[in-house]
Amino acid sequence: MKLAGAGYMEIHKQGGGIHYTVNETRKCSEERLTKLLFNRLDQMLLQGTVVAEAKSGYGLDCETEMKMLRVIKKAKETHPMKIQSTYLCAHAVPPGADAAQMTKEIVEEHIPAVAKANLGVDNIDVFCEKGVYDAQQSKEMLLAGRAHGWAINFHAEELTYIKGAEMGAELDARAMSHLELVSDAAIQSMAAKKTAAVILPTTAYILKLVPPPVRQMIQNNVVVALCSDYNPNVPCFSMPFVMHLGCILCKMTMEEAFNAATINSAFSLGLTDSYGSITEGKVGSCLVLDAPSWKHIVYQLGNHQNVVKHVILEGRIHS
Numbered sequence: 001m002k003l004a005g006a007g008y009m010e011i012h013k014q015g016g017g018i019h020y021t022v023n024e025t026r027k028c029s030e031e032r033l034t035k036l037l038f039n040r041l042d043q044m045l046l047q048g049t050v051v052a053e054a055k056s057g058y059g060l061d062c063e064t065e066m067k068m069l070r071v072i073k074k075a076k077e078t079h080p081m082k083i084q085s086t087y088l089c090a091h092a093v094p095p096g097a098d099a100a101q102m103t104k105e106i107v108e109e110h111i112p113a114v115a116k117a118n119l120g121v122d123n124i125d126v127f128c129e130k131g132v133y134d135a136q137q138s139k140e141m142l143l144a145g146r147a148h149g150w151a152i153n154f155h156a157e158e159l160t161y162i163k164g165a166e167m168g169a170e171l172d173a174r175a176m177s178h179l180e181l182v183s184d185a186a187i188q189s190m191a192a193k194k195t196a197a198v199i200l201p202t203t204a205y206i207l208k209l210v211p212p213p214v215r216q217m218i219q220n221n222v223v224v225a226l227c228s229d230y231n232p233n234v235p236c237f238s239m240p241f242v243m244h245l246g247c248i249l250c251k252m253t254m255e256e257a258f259n260a261a262t263i264n265s266a267f268s269l270g271l272t273d274s275y276g277s278i279t280e281g282k283v284g285s286c287l288v289l290d291a292p293s294w295k296h297i298v299y300q301l302g303n304h305q306n307v308v309k310h311v312i313l314e315g316r317i318h319s
């Protein structure tokens with residue numbers, strides 16, 4: 001449908017997209033999900049990623065969300081990469097339910113149950129979007145999550161402008177993702193509140209969206225991070241490709257893309273004390289490149305697996 005020109009929400013409304021993945025995730029065993037996650041993390045690591053944020057969000061019911069979070073917890077504890085766990089408590093409204101009723105259920109039942117289960121959650125996320133959860137409903141769920149110590153890091157202003165980013169800045173969100181339709185006022189507020197803008201150029205590319213106003217964000221001192229947004233809609237493991245798209249679609253310089261994929265990404269997860277730069281006292285991680293300049297990570301389109309020769313993480317070489 002997508003290739004034939006159907007829009008993201010059109011597919012979603014017909015039961016595809018997130019709903020399709022929810023059905024498959026509910027059927028999938030915890031063991032198989034774990035295998036799939038570890039395999040994908042291995043592939044990301046080989047392409048130079050040493051820190052990843054992994055989200056739930058394809059269960060919608062509390063039981064399946066917890067299954068996803070247990071799988072992420074396993075990766076946090078045993079995969080060589082640094083993993084942060086994000087509880088995406090409201091990614092879609094389940095068929096037959098309505099957003100107001102789901103908001104109440106998530107605040108009163110799902111979030112307390114997840115907190116009680118001690119699943120190693122770091123961040124709380126919602127899909128704040130027209131036809132999904134509005135800014136007020138999103139705010140209620142984000143605040144309920146923050147009450148358990150989870151950082152606010154959520155989807156805002158992707159397909160429609162509903163003042164989600166204004167709301168996020170008001171809550172001192174640590175980060176907001178997408179932001180294709182962010183307003184000038186919200187950019188100012190994000191800069192003042194030091195809320196990171198997590199830019200996902202692969203999504204803008206695949207969904208043929210107008211890319212987010214990254215130049216304006218940078219000019220206004222917003223911390224801009226780049227992220228692969230690996231998900232069933234965007235099956236991209238490669239941060240080099242994301243950096244390339246950041247330069248081409250979002251008009252970033254190579255230096256800006258480099259900072260956005262390293263120190264600013266660490267900032268968006270509250271990890272600058274230990275990741276994001278090669279500095280005494282931080283976790284030792286670096287890439288060995290087979291290229292005349294680091295810029296070839298961005299420049300060599302479609303050949304990054306040969307440019308990134310080795311990934312060194314905590315003293316271990318991953319080739």
Ligand SMILES: N=CN[C@@H](CCC(=O)O)C(=O)O
Pocket residue numbers: 017018021127155158203229231232233234
């Ligand atoms: N836009 C909402 N969530 C995901 C896509 C989820 C999906 O389509 O499976 C995103 O961040 O890109």
